[in-house]
Amino acid sequence: MITMVRDLPGELMTRTSDAADNASSQSRDAVVILLLQHKSMLQAFVFSLIEDWVLTEDVLQETAVYICNHWQDFTPGSNFAAWARAVARLRCHEVLNAELRQRALQDKVRIEFRDAVWDEHVDLNAERKGALVDCVDRLPERSKTILLNRYHQDRSWESIADELEMRLELLYLTMSRIRHKLRDCVERKLARGPA
Amino acid sequence: MSASIQDEPDQAFCILAERFAAGTLAGSEREEFRRRLRQQPDLERYVTGILSRDAALREIIPIIAKRREQTVDPSARARPLNLRLPLAQPLRAAGRRALAVAAWAGPLAAALVMAIILVGRPASRPSAPGEPLAVVSGTTLRLGEHEARSVACPDGSRLDLEGGAEMAFTEDGQGMHIALRAGAMVADIRPQPAGRPLRIAAPQADLVVIGTSFRVATDQGRTRLEVTHGSVRFTSRSGDGGFLVAAGEYATAGSAPSSLVKGLIHGVMPHGPPLGQLVLAIACGLGTSVDYDGVHYEADRDFAGGRVVPWLEARLPDNPLTAAGRCGTFRYAIPLANGRYAVTLRLHEPDPHPAPGRRVFSIDVQGERWWQRLDIAAAVGRGPLLDLTSVVEVSQGTLDLRCFAEHALRSDDASPVIAAIVIRLVAP
Numbered sequence: 001m002i003t004m005v006r007d008l009p010g011e012l013m014t015r016t017s018d019a020a021d022n023a024s025s026q027s028r029d030a031v032v033i034l035l036l037q038h039k040s041m042l043q044a045f046v047f048s049l050i051e052d053w054v055l056t057e058d059v060l061q062e063t064a065v066y067i068c069n070h071w072q073d074f075t076p077g078s079n080f081a082a083w084a085r086a087v088a089r090l091r092c093h094e095v096l097n098a099e100l101r102q103r104a105l106q107d108k109v110r111i112e113f114r115d116a117v118w119d120e121h122v123d124l125n126a127e128r129k130g131a132l133v134d135c136v137d138r139l140p141e142r143s144k145t146i147l148l149n150r151y152h153q154d155r156s157w158e159s160i161a162d163e164l165e166m167r168l169e170l171l172y173l174t175m176s177r178i179r180h181k182l183r184d185c186v187e188r189k190l191a192r193g194p195a
Numbered sequence: 196m197s198a199s200i201q202d203e204p205d206q207a208f209c210i211l212a213e214r215f216a217a218g219t220l221a222g223s224e225r226e227e228f229r230r231r232l233r234q235q236p237d238l239e240r241y242v243t244g245i246l247s248r249d250a251a252l253r254e255i256i257p258i259i260a261k262r263r264e265q266t267v268d269p270s271a272r273a274r275p276l277n278l279r280l281p282l283a284q285p286l287r288a289a290g291r292r293a294l295a296v297a298a299w300a301g302p303l304a305a306a307l308v309m310a311i312i313l314v315g316r317p318a319s320r321p322s323a324p325g326e327p328l329a330v331v332s333g334t335t336l337r338l339g340e341h342e343a344r345s346v347a348c349p350d351g352s353r354l355d356l357e358g359g360a361e362m363a364f365t366e367d368g369q370g371m372h373i374a375l376r377a378g379a380m381v382a383d384i385r386p387q388p389a390g391r392p393l394r395i396a397a398p399q400a401d402l403v404v405i406g407t408s409f410r411v412a413t414d415q416g417r418t419r420l421e422v423t424h425g426s427v428r429f430t431s432r433s434g435d436g437g438f439l440v441a442a443g444e445y446a447t448a449g450s451a452p453s454s455l456v457k458g459l460i461h462g463v464m465p466h467g468p469p470l471g472q473l474v475l476a477i478a479c480g481l482g483t484s485v486d487y488d489g490v491h492y493e494a495d496r497d498f499a500g501g502r503v504v505p506w507l508e509a510r511l512p513d514n515p516l517t518a519a520g521r522c523g524t525f526r527y528a529i530p531l532a533n534g535r536y537a538v539t540l541r542l543h544e545p546d547p548h549p550a551p552g553r554r555v556f557s558i559d560v561q562g563e564r565w566w567q568r569l570d571i572a573a574a575v576g577r578g579p580l581l582d583l584t585s586v587v588e589v590s591q592g593t594l595d596l597r598c599f600a601e602h603a604l605r606s607d608d609a610s611p612v613i614a615a616i617v618i619r620l621v622a623p
Binding site for chain 1: 203206209210212213214215216217218219220236239242243244245246247248249250251252253254255256258259260342343344345353355356381383408423424443
């Protein structure tokens, strides 16, 4: 199999044989499903370390490839999120060293959030995704326009603010408000149960 | 999505967090962001929640966009599902991606197909998403609490009705008329013909619109207008008069007389959550405490300089804050625990015959000139209150406010005046 991911150093590559034996009983698909289940959290985690969504996509892809190739390293029943974050963190450090140096950004003070905070996150399962889609549908058209511009057309906040003739700060507040509405709407829908 | 619902932080932090999520925090903002996180570790949950939701939206929105395209073009339904990876792919890594994807796309695709099928069920609304409802004269709409609807007026103006909104639309030789009976809407109004402005009747206020963007909401016995672009004339229905509300300003009117207020915000617009927990309210110039609009105002305190001026003629019948004020060149040094506060200065023009340009003054907050060339008469005339809100950092135990006249003081007519101060805690 061809892979462009370099082997990650250290602890991740030296699992005990017991762990490897246990992991071998775990199907690769199950690990992939775990990866899907934690994707949003992982993506958010990577972004929090490198603060660049394009680089985040790179790191996440390569983290995913690594996990798919080394699924036997995961001990069933252990904390998949923590393991995946450890893989992603090592990859982040490589990217930061390589790319941020080129962009003279290495003096940027990094902000790291506590692991316990990440562990509290519940990723999108199918039910939450369905609820989120419904909730986005119920937003006013102007809010949907903002979301589509940002997350489908990948436009910058500045250009969206220009087009909507809004001050950038106001657009940020509007976005904050949209997130708040979506969060409340999803929680309400899930609390009500299936329609 | 986070499983728990956390309270929203203050607007300033919301903006910092959005900028962080956009990857555009500048140096001093980054320091401020870090300082806030150190002070309030709970904010970490808020920020990581934003990042997770951002990641979720990056996944969900392209799926919704795809569904919208398919709804608009029914022939597209026959096309196979586009198994786009959940992550957008930068071109520079495309070749490497192709190889990388091959390593894990198989099992992922099976799971992803399941996810897309589950997500892609049709919306409950029968009309095509994204298509606003065209209204004609006589149309009445009443939305459910969790519904939202976009409406297109005959001239192309657009109204985004929020949940629970109720409105009626009519058009005649005088122009378009909207009666907003309940709820809220964001409006983007095209320039109206000369002499035929759009008129909006809300329960507590009337709006005259030439062409602009704004949000109007009616809730808890108040009508509130927030203008984002252009200007709107806002007139109280309880006989308090009215004024022009410009971009970045807001206005509120209640059902009771003397409840008309115009508001200016230092820095950000008043969208979003309330500005924090009430800490202290002072009725400037009053020797006793009073209650007004659900807030308990203490008797005047912590001032130096100026004098008390009873406003016999200018007093509004139902507003005790307008019985007197502090006038002249004066200062307030209010002891407060260190933290971040939303400070609202409530101004009232006491002159029974106010003239714009006569009483022009400035206010320093914590030693900085935050409000310059204030002219109450020009902003609201006589009667309504003018609220000025600033988010202020108190780091040495004192909130410092100073009022200065812009012109040499010859009489009380030109002196700075202040009716009340309201302080809310945004963040400790």
